[in-house]
Amino acid sequence: MEAYLLDWANLLLRWLHVITAIAWIGSSFYFVFLDSSLLAPTAEDLKAKGVDGAIWSVHGGGFYHAQKYMVAPKGGIDSKLHWFYWESYATWLSGFALFSVLYLWNASAFLVDKQVFDWSPTAAGVTAVGFLVAFWFIYDAICRVFGFRKNGDRVVAALLLVVVALSCWLATELFSGRAAFLIVGAMLATAMSANVFFWIIPGQRKVVAAMTSGKPYDAGALAVHGKRGKQRSVHNTYFTLPVLIAMISNHYSFFYSHPQRWLVLFLLMLAGALIRQFFVQRHSWHLGRAGHPWPYAAAGVLVLLAMVAWLRPAPAAPVAALPEVVGYAEIKPVIEQRCYSCHGEAVQMKNLRLDSHELVTQAAPLIYQQVVVSKIMPLSNSTQMTETERAMVARWFEGLEKKQ
Numbered sequence: 001m002e003a004y005l006l007d008w009a010n011l012l013l014r015w016l017h018v019i020t021a022i023a024w025i026g027s028s029f030y031f032v033f034l035d036s037s038l039l040a041p042t043a044e045d046l047k048a049k050g051v052d053g054a055i056w057s058v059h060g061g062g063f064y065h066a067q068k069y070m071v072a073p074k075g076g077i078d079s080k081l082h083w084f085y086w087e088s089y090a091t092w093l094s095g096f097a098l099f100s101v102l103y104l105w106n107a108s109a110f111l112v113d114k115q116v117f118d119w120s121p122t123a124a125g126v127t128a129v130g131f132l133v134a135f136w137f138i139y140d141a142i143c144r145v146f147g148f149r150k151n152g153d154r155v156v157a158a159l160l161l162v163v164v165a166l167s168c169w170l171a172t173e174l175f176s177g178r179a180a181f182l183i184v185g186a187m188l189a190t191a192m193s194a195n196v197f198f199w200i201i202p203g204q205r206k207v208v209a210a211m212t213s214g215k216p217y218d219a220g221a222l223a224v225h226g227k228r229g230k231q232r233s234v235h236n237t238y239f240t241l242p243v244l245i246a247m248i249s250n251h252y253s254f255f256y257s258h259p260q261r262w263l264v265l266f267l268l269m270l271a272g273a274l275i276r277q278f279f280v281q282r283h284s285w286h287l288g289r290a291g292h293p294w295p296y297a298a299a300g301v302l303v304l305l306a307m308v309a310w311l312r313p314a315p316a317a318p319v320a321a322l323p324e325v326v327g328y329a330e331i332k333p334v335i336e337q338r339c340y341s342c343h344g345e346a347v348q349m350k351n352l353r354l355d356s357h358e359l360v361t362q363a364a365p366l367i368y369q370q371v372v373v374s375k376i377m378p379l380s381n382s383t384q385m386t387e388t389e390r391a392m393v394a395r396w397f398e399g400l401e402k403k404q
């Protein structure tokens, strides 16, 4: 029953998380586009109002004319002011809930891989959360110290590359491969939400409070909030594609079970950041303000192509000679040894029991998929299944297919 309810929680939280993330990243991409496509106004009335940039667009049967004011609009705001933060908070909350249900609840199976690092599920769970918190403090300190110096953006970017590479390495030294990928992704995603929560929104609130106080205020002093908000929001846009690839690549075992998986993860995220730069720069390129961004797309794609070549499967290791026909009698001892600990009488991960002829036959396509095709099972190969045994399962499954 517990496994059944956890599956529901897993599905519904995942759904929610994807929906909120689409809303967040969607609006964030839209505002990045908007900001880089604004043109200085030519109309006298816009100039008189203090508009810094404006853009015409057409969508869904109507025309829109958005205008940006760098600090406070001179005439004040005469109708409802729309804020954008629940998209971010809801994404973080649903993501953390999903992480808890999946990884913290079952830390012994999902977080800990004893062949990687032998520690208690509690210590692993606490450390996983520690990654999220520690990265925020390090990232925030880097931005505070270097963010507004000369060449600040470059220094911040270089330092972040180093910190992220180190995090990839450390996470893969501590956690199961799959969890390590997720934790590094969640770490960047937490910093994104924290940027919104600790800097962007509080800064905007201060500006709005000054604007609506009715008292005179120093626009120059308030501009720092706009500048800082913009800086963090730009970082967020470069984090998006790396976060997404970290979170979805952990569904493919050939990435996270690779001996150099820290580098696999780092390169995937690097490709993401490069490709994002292509899209960001494209907006300014359209307006003749920046060079063509193709080198970034090319660099991102080259990284991915190099990885395709690097990660290609080795020629199959020679397996011991197998009997012509493999039946249940032959694979039963294998399943007993490699699977019962998680899918037996005592524990049924994912509600799956494999301790009888009938149950194994019923689950045959799933078993074939997980053991032979994707090699996701046994989880992290914690029970050390051999290639010969996988070949046996393959032959057994092919035999069943033929019988039908």
Ligand code: HEC
Pocket: 109, 335, 338, 339, 340, 341, 342, 343, 349, 350, 352, 354, 363, 366, 367, 370, 371, 377, 378, 379, 382, 383, 385
């Ligand atoms: C260390 C624990 C562990 C071991 C050992 C293990 N599994 Fe699993 N298995 C799991 C967990 C946890 C899941 C759920 C994974 C998920 O939802 O991502 C799972 C899921 C599965 C699924 C997918 C079920 C579904 O409904 O999608 C199959 C099939 C499976 N295991 C087969 C096997 C076989 C066959 C073996 C032995 C060769 C094995 N497992 C060994 C923990 C384990």
